[in-house]
Amino acid sequence: MGVAIRKTKAELGLADLYQGARRYLPGGEEITAVRAAAFDRFTAVGLPHRRVEAWRYTDLRTQMKEAKRLASLPDDAAKAKAREAKDLFAGAGFRKLVIVDGAFVPELSDLAELETGLTIQPMADALAADKPLLSQRLGAIVPDDDPALALNTALAANGVVILVAPGTALSRPIHVAFVTTNWVATSMFTRSLVNIGAGASATIVESHQGPDGSEYQVNTAMQLVVGDEARIDHIKVVSDGNSALHIGSLLANIGARATFNQLGFVAGGSLIRNQLFVRLAGEGTVADIRGGSLLSGTQHADTTLAIEHAAENGQSRETFKAVVGDTARAVFQGKITVAPGAQKTDAKMMSRALLLSDEAEADSKPELEIFADDVQCGHGTTTGAIDDELLFYLMARGIPPDEAKALLIQAFIGEIIEGAANEAVRDALTGALLGWLGRRE
């Protein structure tokens, strides 16, 4: 087994990227060693393909044709573009941090009057200080063999580090906006770290956007370390350009009696892979993880979730929905693992796909892996078209078919959006949903 397969053009390109950049990438000796080890791991397995179980439905080896050159630091024109870029959360009063073409841009970011207990730092600076943030904090929960994540570790140049001191309740949500401005296709590797101290709370909104028609490539990772009795609301919106490749990893380690609310929303991009590795490390933690994907054209969106209940009395709810039109393809892979001894775990996972056209495709793989006996675990999944009876009900009340369909889709995805605790977030996502429905007509 494991016969060396010829490297693809993209794999060779990635190797070139790394060889060319490794001397300039931020980080001292320790970080450099972590990067080298990560790249070796990637080289050993190459780009994931359908024989790699975790990537079964997203074959990067064939779908990623080449590696784009690394984005250069944003110049004034890029910054100007970023400033003018549409902001889904404009007017919501969030503290906005802007990352342009993969680089943290302080002058576009709102760094004034930081609340006591809040520290914000560009990841590049943190790396340069050679704190082994990249691996040490979460190394234990991250499946080392994930090739996309290994690439990120090897090549991440910037991002943001947000530290919330224990006991600090941040009332103002933080919006981390990742904006790609360049028309020429480039690739960007970003890594961010959010550390919520014990008893603290924060809302972090992450958005990704870029120009249509540009085949840029994003590989982004966010690490969340949440202390005991803390609360984090994390929302991620992908509205990348219609030719973009977006690979995102969320790595979360949640302490005891904490609250973890996560919502992922996909309304853009061409090939999207959102992977979430969540570990409920402490007992009595409550997690609510949701995802909504609006897909059309030839989009391919893969949401892969691995959640581990490592301690007793945890509760988690996972709800994922996808609306799939045209020849798009939605993939959901979810795995709940209940570790030995994690008794009284209560976990329920639901995934639903709504197929709008004959060529649309939905693949779902909800897994349970249970090693404790006193648990309540379940999963359900459904795939189907819009219910004709519901449609008939609405049409019988004088609503034209297209409108009726739009209403039903809105209701379908609405359940996901409702999961956001913050009203401004709900409004923004509803806006994105209506915009998507509007473009469909």
Add this chain to the structure above:
Amino acid sequence: MAAVQETIDRVKGIDVDQYRYGFETQIESEKAPKGLSEDTIRFISAKKNEPGWMLEWRLEAYRRWLTMTEPTWARVGYPRIDYQDLYYYSAPKPKKKVASLDEIDPEILKTYEKLGIPLREVEILEGVERPTAAVEAEDGEAAAPRTKIAVDAVFDSVSVATTFKDELKKAGVIFMPISEALREHPDLVQKYLGTVVPTTDNYFATLNSAVFSDGSFVYVPPGVRCPMELSTYFRINERNTGQFERTLIIADKGAYVSYLEGCTAPQRDENQLHAAVVELVALDDAEIKYSTVQNWYPGNSEGVGGIYNFVTKRGDCRGANSKISWTQVETGSAITWKYPSCILRGDNSSGEFYSIAISNGFQQVDSGTKMIHLGKNTSSRIISKGIAAGKSQNTYRGLVSAHRKASGARNFTACDSLLIGDKCGAHTVPYIEAKNSSAVFEHEATTSKISEDVLFYCIQRGLSQEEAVGLVVNGFVKDVLQQLPMEFAVEAQKLISISLEGSVG
């Protein structure tokens, strides 16, 4: 409620050494030389007097097998199998050409008697305590009581007896060992063999194609409803022997057949390999019902010994309106790796899968099904119940897929797991792939332990803890048991309580 100390103690005391069929039959046998090579295959083929094309077919499979690697994706772990350290053919030494049952080695007859499998037709006619189910009348002819079951008994590598051959022949049904069918109906076998599970299918199926020695062959002609249940009883007896049987069942247009399969093996410290292939073909309007009660030796309470059950079973609903239904009760084997599947090729065809998989001790089960919807308006139903106790690992792995043209495909899946004790694991790995918007797939799965409330309710009404658990477990698996033919259902129910003995109150 937490697992009470009592329960934990009981789990500790788990004992799977309750295997009732662990005896060995002392009998002289004839074996192929140990190991696997083209010569072994030629030996088997020659022993069976097979036509030339069959040998070629086997050799081709063998050459293919040499290029393949053993699959590792299932959630099971076992030491490497040394394929050269096995006997691929073992047959009880015949005294002379056997003309009737009376001439079969009495030791073998005794073995089957001990197993509760009557090979003498008289005994069956006498009824033996079994309830006589509905009597079916066909064409005014006096119909046989349903307790009549034709049995093909496979002992290690060969079929030793097949009962009710004549009566079946009258109905036009061919039921015989596949080795015999290869000689008597070569065209029929050649037409269907390997068309559902090709020789290239997977590692174990390919190995089976190369070395299979016997198994059952069933052909039910157009419009015939097979007058009795057919059944094959597999017994592994010899040491160091792998059993590789091959079953091929064809229900021609409008035919119906119900087929039962049972398996046991002696209690030994070594692991023995059982790599079977079962192929079902249902043509237009035909129906095949295939039931298995698998009770291979599961190993002792330390996890030593037991059968590796690596089986490929697949049904092809080739014709329109055809139906294939798999029912399985899996209580034995050290490792089970088995996914009885349906290819729903014909329009309006339907597939069903009902399964109870019980694991105790150190057993590992990775089982499930595949429902592949190709035709229009095809439907499938999956009911899977996994019960894990002791230190066992029990995995359901299933695939439901609808292809582009499978409009109107429907699936309903329910797979539930029950955990008894905190050292075991229950896992669910379903794959649901819809490439057609009119496909409606529903899947639900739950995992839980037996509710203390329910137990309390029963105990309060005077049941002992053991009876209460038995009641709950039986309720849990009842959807599946109902699918089994009457005689089997009773057996299965007993089997379930035996295999869970010691694990619950």
